[in-house]
Amino acid sequence: KAPPTVSTPPIDASQLPAPVQLPLTDIWYTYIAGVGGMGVNVVASVLAQAGVRQGYEVRLTNKKGLAIRNGSVYSHLSYAPKGTPVSPLIPCGKADLLLGLDVLEAARGLEPQGRYRIAHPERTAAIVNTAKTPTIDTLIGQEDFLAEDQADLIHQHTRPDAYFGANLFRICEHYLGNKLYANIMMLGVAFQRGLLSLDLDTLLWAIGQAVRRDLETNLKAFNMGRYLALNPNHFPLEEQPLSYAELVADKTALLAKKKGKRVAAAYRDRIRDTPIATARRHFALRVYDLIQYENLAYADRYIRQVLAVQAKDGPEFDFAATRAVIYQLAKVLAIKDEIYVAHLLTCEEKYRRDRRRYNIDPSRGDRIRYRHLNRPHLRLFGRDFRPDLKLGDRTLKWVARMKFLRRLCSSWWHREERDFAAWYENLITDFSPRSSDEYHTWVQILSLPEEVRGYRGVRQPKMEAAKERAAELLAGRETAPDPALLQIPVSTGS
Known part of the structure; x- marks a missing residue:
């Protein structure tokens, strides 16, 4: 089998302008953060060897910890004029450069109230890989985080004129076939932005010393990073999303192929009158998913309940309750059993x-x-x-x-999830707000399944917590906030 071919924009390092390098007159600190397997120590090794060859006083401290168990890894590295006494660790807020291979670990280095904070908004430049790498707690569904929020936090607490953030994992996977080249790509960004007091030849030599295997691809990643430093959009990733009409045509064709033309025609007919225009894309996708999950009758069960909520809803609330049911009812009905x-x-x-x-x-x-x-x-x-x-x-x-098997083993197989779906359907039946305050409370109640995620053993206590929370809200123990604050997604469609 031939290697995959990817259309890559031209990469000619000889055409790139030479970055303006600041001379090293004082101690220069960099902090490299990531998790095991990302190549944090490779970056540290490259910079350390390059610094020695450049003639600097170099200090390097690596912390590997539980690297092989998805644990955090970070390095403190410093350059100084020869003979200068240098601390092996970065003093509070003294990092000149933050290299974040993992956005969450990079954000930990900020720690505004802690004595181990390495960054300062007037001193620290930041190069950050904004890809999300789930933590163990995220994988088992106990907690979650938004990579965008962490990147914003880093941007706010480092030099605003010297911040670079991009999903380097996606770029590497798309153009180089493996996300592990992101560490060397990040060095290319830092070099081209003039953030490394190193000669190009010295840095390329150090890369060759640290990554002898697959050197050609690593050097390509380095040069791609240089291009990204000048134009973050030089290597496009995003494909144009299908329009609403194209999406419906695609799903109709897939249904016709798998379930027959009659079901495909019925699908198109059922989504023709979308409950609300701002959610028509989501509605079409979820009807399609439920047909694939079970059959047309199962999707009709979903449609009837969505329309029932819409009949009690209104544009003065932007149909927030209807939109919540469009998302959450499909989620609880499409139980991720072994069949699905x-x-x-x-x-x-x-x-x-x-x-x-x-x-x-x-x-x-x-x-x-x-x-x-x-x-x-x-x-x-x-x-x-x-x-x-x-x-x-x-x-x-x-x-x-x-x-x-869902009917044959209904007495025990995924019983908890099916009971939770029935409970949520009963909530929908009871939906009948009599005031604006009650409406806001109902929107929060109908959005509760959003918090039920993770593997089977993790989902059960979350389902019970959602039921308890709903009971509290229905009892009037708390006043729910305005639905505008609930971050219910809105799609404008096409």
């Missing part, structure tokens, strides 16, 4: 995403071989089993057709 997960892993949309992500071109003979690790919940002779199974796509496609 098998569908999600083998659907056409999944294959399209993978082909884009890994630059797969079937016309060239490219293909992806899948092996999925699954832990289905089985019950035999009154005992529960969760075996580890490695399954291919052919087996999963067969599993995805076994929807009869």
